Amino acid sequence: MHIAVFSQYHTNPDCPATSRHYSLLAHIARTHRVTLITTRTWEAQRLTQQYPWLPEGVEMRAADVPYQNRMGVVRRGLAFAQYAAYAVREGLRIDKPDVIWGISTPLTAAWAAARVARWRRVPWVFEVQDLWPTFPIEMGAVPSFTWQTLYKMERKLYQQAKAILTLSPDMTDYVQLIGRMAKNPWHFNPEKAQTSLNGTDLGLAALATDAAVAGLRQELGLGEQHVILYAGTFGRANDIPTLVQAAEQLAATSPGVVWLFMGHGFDEPLIRAAAERCSAIRLVAPQPRHAVFSWFRLADVSLVSFLDLPVLGTNSPAKFYDSLAVGTPVIVTNDGWTKSFVEQHVCGWYVPAGNPTALSQRLEQLLAAPAMLREAGENGHAVAIEQFDRMRIAAAVQTVLEQTAR
Template structure:
């Protein structure tokens, strides 16, 4: 079977990114012909060169399209439009696929997949990585009511035309299903069209976080006898970086052995740099390759999964949650959605309300005094990861959906 995949943001384990689809593509390529239509944006950002840029057996069409988190709205729209134009052109040139897999974000990548599917008369599967356009609208990036309506129309049209819809969290699935069941729509659909496939993690890479690797990091970064809290990910507008920095500074004087590591890059990086310059308890760590990040998570005593308190963000599926639990490091989450339910149900983390620096500082101070509780939560989280977060198992589910969609043409 020939599967064409439309994804603007391809990464591999050498990149400072989650690389979800690298694992899924590698799994699919063992039994099917795979053509990936993407960009080379992340290829030049590789930190190491230990892995092939494209998994073995995957054919690739690469557009030269720039993109970065610091871009403003105008430049992002230009980037999205350039990729969509390229993807449609290449999608019409490749051998006819049996099924197409369109991945948002951005929504325009999935839109391009839908257009090619329509023109070539093949079914397509829509993967919803974030609730677009709800997310950019909530962040104030789409102030025009007319533009909001048009984007929602695009979203609904994609739901309608897709053979199946895949989301990365149960809350996303609920939102999409509610949209499909809304009254007054001729194209109503129910939960049978929507499947949750969690973001997940790479357990084989997590196994690289050995005692020796962690000890070497502690030695290199002078973290012996330190209690470490890690935030690893994008310093984006939605990640509520200022709240974490404020909590770190509140605790600095009373807890001199506590260190907060901020690992990544993005819009709020200057804030982290300034805080690190004035507070010894805060350190900025350069972005790490995917295969190296697990040792940092295992080094930490706690990790923080932080977002602004916007309802649309309650549904997200952050890679840092899965990666942290995979190596036995419990998490603090700041959104009252499915992640809160997960960590509380499995006793592998704690919830603190978003944008509340004092509440975050108080929770950390409590946990500093309860190392046994923290250790037990980490062990529970690792069991959850082994059972539910393995990307090899998730890839098998995705393969089944694609195969079934192709047969339903």
């Protein structure tokens, strides 16, 4: 079977990114022909050269379309449009696929997949990584006169796809609700939407050995200090100012604590300035995917923070899965499915977004209760083994693709 994959951003484990689709494509390409239509955005950002850029058996068509988190609205829109145009052109040039897999974000990538699927008369699967256009609209990144057009595009894509995969149960609920809406002219069977968790790479998580963590602690000169970790994008949506305020508050009452901010993005200058005035805060360069797990295991607790926006409570952040995979409990700041998850499995805690005092106080309490942290970490590791394995997720996605092609 020939599968065409439309994904604007391809990464591998040498990149400071989640690399979900690298793992999934590696599994699927063992038994099927795979053509990936993407960009070279991340290729220049490889931090190591330990992994081939493409999984074995995957063919690639890649456009030179730059993209950075710091880009403004107009520049981002241009990048999205450039990729969509390229993807449509290449999708019409490749050998006819049996099924197309369109991955958003952005929504324009899924639009390109749908357009090629229609013209070539093949079915397609829509993978929803973030709820677009709701996410950019709630973030104030899209002018209001475009909202109606974007929502119309979204609903038509849901209707046209033969199957819909979302990365969280809250996203699935959202999509299914649209399918059931009586006044929606693009209504569809809500049962075609199902959850496919972001998951994590348990094989890479196993690289976070006792020796690796001890070496990292020595390299950083941490001694016996407690470690709090935020690893990921310093984006506008991640509520970084609240974390910085909480770090400075905790430093005043708990001198034996170090905050590690690992990543890059819009709020990097804010963190850099905080690190210069507060010795408890350290800015850490992004790490390749295969190395990040040792940093998570080094931490006593990790943070999964976002602004208090409903759409952000639906997301499926890689840091959530990666932390639990190595037995480090998490604090989440959104009243969505992750809050319900950590409470159900007793593997983390919820602190409301935008409240640095509540966050610093909760962390102070937890660091004084090592047995509670240890138990939550063990619970998280157990549930990660059971539910987060990307090899199992890849097999399930492959089944959806095969059934859709039939």
